[in-house]
Amino acid sequence: MMKILAVCGMGIGTSVILKMNAEKAAQQLGLDADVEVADISSARGAATTADLVLTSAELAAELGDIPTPVVVVNNFVDSDEISAKLSAAVDSNG
């Protein structure tokens, strides 16, 4: 089971939307994945047990240097973008 962390600023808005579309994308790709959400203040800690982090460019910069691969999403409702980026990240990380 792959663990994906959707990171947003407050944990109530953008991450909820990102989680929904990430789950849809993972399903399309046939990935056995569990998507959790975290706000930016708890994300660095939560990321240590995740296989992949999904977030926006601004918040990726805010996260700084973390060992978990970070995938930057521009359009949070575009499941094609999310599944393409998810697929590329899974391929490059085994």
Next chain:
Amino acid sequence: MPERSLLAFLPEEAVRVGVSAEDWRGAVRAAGERLVASGATTDAYTDEMISTVEDLGPYIVIVPGLALAHSRPAPSVLRTGLSWVGLSSPVEFGHAANDPVRLVVGLAATDHDGHTGALSQLARMLSDAKRLEALMTAPDAGSVRQIIADYERANP
């Protein structure tokens, strides 16, 4: 069971189109005013939504042309609600990929769970590019709510 209907969180007084805003602060403020008008928040929440962007950047612009203005659950949130402000002229939020913004959706939540059904419904509705364009170019508030009502009827 959490409420899933978008319209239940988006009463008539929470929706305005053709709103003019000078900059991103004005646009977020307009979305905050609609949350106040519908009884979801106090004025303090509007300032909190602006602070969120000042602190964390324009990450709330999550779709090309659309900002999801929000802060966190706080005493300034009286009940969970949404607002909808279509701008007469687009404004820059400083987002590298998704500027300029034509539509600001305001979100106020009393907790972390009660609104997730409605928000997922919103995300599904917006994921159709054609429908998103129709929503962004709707001539008045009644048309916006009608498009949402039609969507919800077709996707219960």
